[in-house]
Amino acid sequence: MEWALLIEQFLNGVQFGVLLFLLAAGLTLTFGIMDLVNLAHGSMYMLGAFFGATIFLWTGSFILALVLAVPIVAGIGIITEVTTLRTLYQRHHLDQVLATFGLILFFNELVQIVWPLEGLTVPVPEYLSSTVPLPFGIEYSLYRLMIIGTGILLAIGMWLLVTRTRLGMLIRAGASDREMVYALGTNIRLLFTLVFGLGTALSALAGVLMAPILGANSGMGEQIIIVAFVVIVIGGIGSIRGSFIAALITGLIDSLGRSFLDVILALFIPINAAEAAAPAISSMLIYIFMAGILFFKPTGLFGKQPN
């Protein structure tokens, strides 16, 4: 096995994991505190990509795209929360799944009307478009390294926020015992809106960051949101730490699986069969992993056990 390829795939996995974390953090917070299953979280990621790409194409400044697009989308998220989602907090999960599925349909169609049907393509900003030499003769994309760095910084920031601030205390309290927070006499509505806005902002940020890599397309939200759900389920709902670890594991499984599964399978079965089976199995890998985790730990790695 070549070390260079292994390390590069490891970096790819970490980069994907970090992206998943940015999405999963918001999901797990809204779930842990408001008890809300929000399928439309991926739509905020998509809107982030569209606004980011549009502003970047207009102004030519990627920084400006980040600075403007994230608050715009967070604003849209807060409007959605106030008008629609707020009424769903006390409702059955089923109602939440359906209503937020309705939101997905709405936002997907909306971007198809507002933006060109074929979506947008934007380049990587000039100063980040080079590759960086690493040991073992690896040349790795500076832009992807920047995403890894940003993601890890944000993960640390989230950890500090949750463990060191008053908001974080309320978040932890809400995740472990929802009724407690109601009893504390805090302004619950404001807390919920704040947490929702924070989650949306992280998701939108992920969208802006990914736009130069993936482009902006209608429907890009669902593809990733399902994986993000897998992540928070593996990590245990409500746990930021759990979703960070699960995001990295999922990212690594995905990228290493895509890369080495055929080689690993070939140890057990004929090479032809291995090459035929590998792509199919690698698409199933994270689901198999999740089913396995839930079989042994029905509330995920760091989820609270039911009473």
Add this chain to the structure above:
Amino acid sequence: MIDWKPLFTRRGVVGTLVVGTCMLVPIIATLIDEPYYMNLFARLMIWAIAAISLNLILGYGGLISFGHALYLGIGAYAVGICSYYDINNIFIQVPIALGVATIISFVFGGIALRTRGVYFIMITMALTQMIYYLSISIEEYGSDDGLIIYVRSEFGTNIINLDNPFHRYYLIFLVMVGCLYLTYRLIHSRFGYVIRGAKSNELRMEVIGHSTFRYRLVCFMIAGVMCTLAGVLSANVEKFVSPDVMHWTRSGELIFMVVLGGMASILGPLTGAMVFWLISEILARFTEHWHIIFGPFLILVVLLSPRGIDGMLGKRGSGSG
């Protein structure tokens, strides 16, 4: 002595209308020379059968299965793969389909029912995704392109010939009515009381000595097998099967039909399926961007009428359907 009274309630009138429409469609369609509507309703009833089966676990059992379309796939692929090997006899195809469905629903139910709430939603979806990707990767059976079914299932007699649209239609109609009747009987049996009891208070059921896990597993399996029948019928209407029938959005549509019609009502899934198709047909003719209206409509239904169409028909005693 048959009690005709329930027929004259609002719910009874709507139910009679819905089932009656399904029964009369072929005759009307022939009279006005619009055979298109016959196939449209045949499809609609297949969706209804799938929704009726989902209603068992979702409506009565309170378990949100987000992967129910899996069984549509199993049924349709059983017919498709059999016909690929020139096995067209329905008396071989159906046992194969139901056998596979029984095994899969037993294994998947056993895994999924260990979890609760969102974990259950996610794991049912994940398990279906696995089979979905499996069906895409098997090139022999068409992978993503799907399988054309050149010959419809054969009964080996001329009395029922599925190539005849009337025979096909009324077979589907009979299966649907059978599923409705089975649901009615199940719900009013001891089994049904345990399932419904476990939905509202699982602990109490455990305390009075019912293993809710086993009851739920059986319920999950019955629902899966029933839905597989819908898949078998669907293969005979479409003469085609592709992985698309198992996509997670199909499972979502099934859930919506159940909720729209009214959960835990026997005829709810049928009315739900009808209204769902009607709305999407009308909106799609009105604009290509019909989802922009359909999305908010979905939200409004959930927000304003949590008990669906059935809920609009007035209050109901807990035991009736």
Add this chain to the structure above:
Amino acid sequence: MKKIFITIAVSIFLIAPNAYSATVKLGFVTTLSTPAAVIGNDMRDAVELALDHIDNKMGSTDVEIVYGDDEFNPQKGKQATERLVTQEKVDIVFGYIWSHVLLASATTVLDAGKILISANAGPSQLAGKGCHENFFNISWQNDQTPMAMGEVLNQRGVNSVYVVAPLYAAGKNMVAGVERTYKGEIVGIDMTKWPDQIDWSSELSKIKAANPDAVFIFYPGRHGPAFISQYEQSGLAGKVDLYSVFTIDSISLPRFQSAGMNGVLGTTMTQFWAPDLDNAANKKFVDGFKAKYGKYPSFYAAQSYDAVMYIKSAVEAVGGDMSNVDGLRAALEKADYDSVRGEFSIGSNHFPIQNFYSREVVEDENGVWTTSVREEVLTMHQDVYASECNM
């Protein structure tokens, strides 16, 4: 009394011509919603242009067209087809971008004894054992275009190739096609999850490690631009040449241009047609399309336009009598009309026998990015499945 008689006679006289020369009703199925509608809209534009060019007439018969939307979903496509056949009662059904939609819908049209013409999808199933006397394809069989690409790679002395394509039927056909003709070494094949996977970091790292002479890809629709931007970011662009089929077209080129991705210029692909292919019919089509819609037509558009002209030749051959299916079929087998692709013929399996060209991305005189024909790679090429068809 006499007055009434005259009135009746006059009205019969007025009605009569209509009663005898019925209109030809055509059904066109394509994707008109979801993001894939960007292809469907291009096809519909081309059909409308074709109807303009023939003045809505085939011979002396008026033409009416009904569109059906497949919503990028085989079941919905089948339903739309069924509506066209049983409710709209069209005479001929054509269109179809996607193989799975076409396969699902085929039985509906063919069981009704009507003629079905694919204007894009060319799955091997319908070219080989599953061929049908009333099914025609006016684009190409899936394997042909990558076979032409294999020849291009041979001619350019490319010794090793890495192949990346989506894991679905057309993707597999593309890989099989290039394997059929390419004589060098294929150092790796990656089939990726379709349509979910839009990040190829893992595959690009493998390509780097394998260090091939060239990379061959097939990514239709919105995946193409995403792959190519990531290819540039990975540092492979400029070191390893990128060859593609059905990935760069006039729908994605404006996207590349507005994003300033100059790496696309000069890349090579193969196709049976190009906007600058030199013949009168093509010139009329491309100029007309640019004048009406202000952009270059895609190959999807070219095929759709061509399909209308193809049908016109058959309708004229039977004098507008659409009940004469045998006559229509015979005329379609002759394919006697001026195609935008130039000379071609219809093979025994009802798929075209035609030339394939290499094309390159260039900037035209107005600074717009487009593709231009370089050379003829395959001459009057017939697909490999034709021999399996017993018709």
